[in-house]
Amino acid sequence: MAEALQSGMPVRLSLRRRLVNRAVMAATGVAALLVLIPLFLILGFLGAKGIGSVNWAFLTHTPVPVGELGGGMANAIVGTFMILGIASLIGVPWGIAGGIYLSEYGRNRFGNAIRFTADVLNGVPSIVTGMAVYGLVVVTQGHFSAFAGGIALGIMMIPIIVRATEEMLLMVPQTIREAALGLGIPQWRTTLSVTLRTASSGVITGIMLAFARVAGETAPLLFTAFGNQFWNLKLNQPTAALSLQVYTYAISPYEDWHRMAWAGALVLIVMIMGTISVVRIIASRGMLKGAA
Amino acid sequence: MGVGIEVRGLRAWFGASEALHGISVEMRPNTVTAIIGPSGCGKSTFVRCLNRMHETIPGARVEGEVRIGSTDVYGNGTPAVEVRRRVGMVFQKPNPFPTMTIYDNVAAGLKLNGFRNRRELDETVERSLHMAALWDEVKDGLKKQSGASLSGGQQQRLCIARALAVQPEVLLMDEPASALDPISTAKIEDLIYQLKERFTVVIVTHNMQQAARVAEWTGFFLMGDLIEFDKTQKIFTTPGDKRTEDYITGRFG
Secondary structure, three states: OHHHHHOOOOOOOOHHHHHHHHHHHHHHHHHHHHHHHHHHHHHHHHHHHHHHHOOHHHHHOOOOOOOOOOOOOHHHHHHHHHHHHHHHHHHHHHHHHHHHHHHHHOOOHHHHHHHHHHHHHHHOOHHHHHHHHHHHHHHHHOOOOHHHHHHHHHHHHHHHHHHHHHHHHHOOOHHHHHHHHHOOOOHHHHHHHHHHHHOHHHHHHHHHHHHHHHHOOOHHHHOOOEOOOOOOOOOOOOEOOHHHHHHHHHOOOOHHHHHHHHHHHHHHHHHHHHHHHHHHHHHHHOOOEOOO | OOOOEEEEEEEEEEOOEEEEEEEEEEEOOOOEEEEEOOOOOOHHHHHHHHOOOHHHOOOEEEEEEEEEOOEEOOOOOOOHHHHHHHEEEEOOOOOOOOOOEHHHHHHHHHHOOOOOOHHHHHHHHHHHHHHOOOHHHHOOOOOOEEHHHOOHHHHHHHHHHHHHHOOOOEEEEEOOOOOOOHHHHHHHHHHHHHHOOOOEEEEEOOOHHHHHHHOOEEEEEEOOEEEEEEEHHHHHHOOOOHHHHHHHOOOOO
16 A cells, blocks of 8 residues: 555555445444434333323423322422522532632642542442431421422532533643743632633533433432422422432332323433533533634 | 843752752844753743742742842742733643633733723733634634634734733743644744744744744753853854753754
8 A cells, every 4th residue: 555655646545445344333333323222212212102292291290189180290390400500500510610729729739638438429329418408407396398409419519510610721732821820810800710711511411411411319308308299499499300300100009190290301311411412512602613 | 122141150949959050141132042952951940930930830949040130030029920910821732711701811920910890801801812823713702702712823822912911121931832743833933933023032942943944042951951052053063062062952851
């Protein structure tokens, strides 16, 4: 081939190489497809089972007692947003700040200790986090609340966001930081307005990952947010969440509730996908032509 | 206007290893000085000491005196950010801020230091891009295109414009053309020639023809020492030191 290149001849791959090339390409394609199959199976199954029970009443009404027809999960939809909002308010700023520390100042033993702790926290079963928050918040306050649920989920978001932020910031070339410092921009400004901004799309991906991870969590909410059959907009009261509602309905013996559980699961997935899409669209509006 | 640079007994370390062993030199206002020497001889470290960028590297340390105009660079009350605003720097590899527009790249030094006057920002951005000979090529995409969307040579001129926008008195250039093709290099060299009307320029270069073309003064560094500092013509025709002669005639380095 080297001779072919040198003599200016068009390069023709040998038959064997072309076949191997094809085979490997096909293999990677099949692998990609295999990855997608379970995903589409779940989404498809969920859609097929749930779509029939999603209607206006489902989205606007509170649950009704067994045997009564109708009713919905409006309170759980709102409750999920409340809990996730609190969780994000805790997890996002805390996680980003931690990630900034680790990447910009954390090349030392203290940084390594934090890194290790974050990884351990990431591996803690979510029900354990729920129990800890029960002991620390619910028992202290004397009641279940959306607040406690938000704290539990927020704690789960922190390690994911910390490590994602750190990794994304480390990918920003040192030369970019130097450019900013060389302009006489103070260190803290450089970190926030240049380094973090350069890494922002990756950091947002990390946040969305954390968000999606905790949005469907049930275990940590069991004894923190607790659930509620009625409307509640107060942060210090037991609050319904879709995941809890799905759990309660799915393990019930009633056919009617099973259908509601399917619908709840579908709505939850759509909510998560919708939130992620909206964030992506808003984030990509700030993107520039030709930006790396 | 440019100001003079006065360096006395400058020593610099990376951790325990000493990279500069006591450099003393004086550069006049509105001159272009080339710093030449083989790789690892301390050229970059030297210019990075002039705007206190050296100390941003973990474990790095500086001793000695540097005066830029009337500013005592390593004086007790002198903040590093203040020095860096007065001493602009252009780096070896073009490093525009990738998530910022061309406009924001040029305005970054002012905006991120709290400067908010829109009209003056507009004027400064346009003037800086004109000075960097980039205005005509980017004026249509100023607020739409990313700085990273430009070609390598354009990116480097954008970085020059960005450095000029904060209106420094001294401009340090660390091998500004080493990553560029000959045409872009020629543009940057033309630029340097014009810039000395307003700034004092110090340029590190591996390219001795480049030093001869743009600089009236040249300093030759070797293993952390300033071997010789003189008029460029003298350095390249009748160097006073055997080592300088060996280097420029290509016997080592």
